[in-house]
Amino acid sequence: MLSYILRRVVATLPVMAIVALFVFSLLYIAPGDPAVVIAGDQASPEDVERIRQSLGLDRPFLIQFGSWVWRILHGDLGTSIFTNLPVSTMIGQRLGPTLSLMVITLLLTIVVAVPLGVVAAWKAGSLIDRAIMGFAVFGFSLPVFVVGYVLAYVFALELEWLPVQGYTPLTDGFWPWLQNLILPAIALGCVYIALVARITRAAMLEVLQQDYIRTAKAKGMGQSGILFIHALKNAAVPIVTVIGLGIALLIGGAVVTESVFAIPGLGRLTIDAILRRDYPVIQGIVLLFSFVYVLVNLMIDVIYTLVDPRIRY
């Protein structure tokens, strides 16, 4: 098992290398001379030259890439052109809110979507099933910012149950922290819940037709035993896959959600960095997100082997 995980970790290295190459190339894929782009409209030719030299843009591409990778491996993501702060420090400051938001959304999704999907499959074709699937289509169709503003309007402005926006770190207490995250998590989770509920339903329907479910019935097992002991675990592989792949949705959604709810997280940092053409920051964030995604996929693969003994490792 341990050697399997190690092998998988090693296997992610080439993926990360390609991602790194792509992230680094961003600067060059963008049209125009990077130094001119970074310097902005009002820069004099001397300014451009200074930026070119300070960023090492005058050296050959591969050498630049090599030294960039070398620095990253030593934990140095570079320095922001705009704030002159190390990129790692900037990301570190913004990591907490985004991570909190994503974890809460993930938990919310699993707690809500999986049971909804199970019930829908169990009562397939019934009114409950249709209601759940109708809700799923609805959740899927609404853009995050619409849900966000509606939630903020109803629950924060009108009912005043929850704060309108902002973020409180966990160190200031659990409830204040959670309070600020409930609405953003619901807004961000809508699409995700809809997706996972649908996949859970489909996977469960498939499993419920298998012979071993009939065997479980023949044993006289109760409905909940059949659904949760025999069916759900067998349906877990596609569900886990979608939950994992959905992390990508969360990353994209977090950018919008953080803007709507004024959460000082990575999403906001991303937008700001793009607007300021702060390439070192953009590169750092994209690299981080890719790394998280690769890590999540690795976790999915490990979970597969825990769920299904037939998967060899």
Next chain:
Amino acid sequence: MSEVLLSIDGLHVTFSTRRGMVEAVRGVTLSVEKGEMLGLVGESGSGKSVTGFATTRLLDPAGRVTGGKILFRGQDVTKLRGDDLRHLQGAAMSMIFQNPRAALNPIRGIGLQIADAILTHKKISKDAARAEALDLLRAVQIRDPEARMNAYPHELSGGMCQRVMIAIAISCNPALLIADEPTTGLDVTTQKVVMDLLADIAAARGMATILITHDLGLAARYCRRIAVMERGRIVEEASPKTLFSMPQHAYTRRLVAASPTATSRIEDLVTEEEREGVVAVAGRPRTEVAHGTPPLLEVRKLAKRFDKGSAAVADFSMTMTGGESVGLVGESGSGKSTTSRMICRLIDPSEGDIVFDGQSIGHIASRDFHHSPLRKDIQMVFQDPNESLNPRYTAFDCIAHPLMRLGGMRPGDALRKRVDECAERVGLPLDLLPRFPHQLSGGQKARVGIARAIACRPRLLVLDEPTAALDVSVQAVVLQLLDRLRRENDIALLFVSHDLNVVRMLCDRTIVLRNGGIVEQGESRALFDNPKTDYTRKLVEAIPHIDTGPVLAAAL
């Protein structure tokens, strides 16, 4: 003297399908006495399984009991709800199914699965249930039960899985056990072991059993009374002896005729009226092979090793002449399918050579063999006609495809004509050609598979259990077709099967395989009548014959 345990009275079961309501069971009446083993025999679609599922209340949601009563110990099962039903299922009556591996949860240890059944009905601790599960594994004679408690179904053989199913079914000492095709898909030897075990357990525990099967021989061997079902009705009910010596109903007669026995010949299998579906083509006498003609196929010291472990096939040599039929028999795992696939050039041998018509083809990589002009000459008919046809190809497409790929024909009148010819050759009505596989019956699909295989006029046809998934009456027709193709078109047949009765009828020579090696070979009838090795003898003895009396006299 004996007490009626179950009595089914005028049972009707209807399924709602896309094409409207279909009545699967139409007025079945039968009774089972305490401790008795009743055989319920019929072909697919006869309603025998549906009757079983209605009794154990495991019908598919689309199916509904629309009439009649099922009285179990005087209580109408069809009216039970909720907890009353659950107390019945698994406790008072239980069921075992066809395809045991699929019937077990693939990701749950077998010990836990047995304990699940115990814990559902008994208020005991988990440890006690585990101990009982272990005892049950011993009772069903699983070797090394302690270690197997934590095994998963995919780590066990099919026969082992069925033993685990039996352990689950008997865990709460039910009064009635319904076994739905419990040994279909298992080897003859495994079948015998599993059925003997089931019969012993039923006798020892005084359990009544309904054995649902399509295999008349099997029912005859283990049951004192057999009920024959056709199209949702019971057409005849009698002791095996009466049933086979004096079948009353026309359908029973047909079924008895179609069931191959140790002495039957291919011509005997089908009654006159059934032969009409097959278009007669003027027969031509078989040309005698002149002495010294080079063999059509020569296999020399063929071996196959997969990634790990020992050789799947080792040192396999054989020869075949044109128009000859050779049977390849053995238990699962004996390497017969691997051998046939190597000869068909679907997989590559590790060692040895295959010479076809004087040309060595063993060294052409299997993935390039479709370029070879000999691809046309060696064709294969696959095991399950339901699975081996592309669901999006019509019967016509399926037969036309090899003609276009290998025969170089273009869509047009000539192709159409050739496809029609092939269909006629195999007795497939031409109006079925535009249909998709799901619109065809099992027998029709088997014919499409054979028509596809003979479309390019092959000289060698490799058949991997071509009739294993078919009803006996359909099997009879398919076997006759194959025999006719061999005689009239001089196609050599390499017939891979575990059904020795079929091989005996169809094949001139038989090769017995075990663990990848040849155990015995020779002229079919002589080989089966006087087996030289214990292994072959065991295989032959394991075939349930219709003429044997019931072994289960002790139960009553």
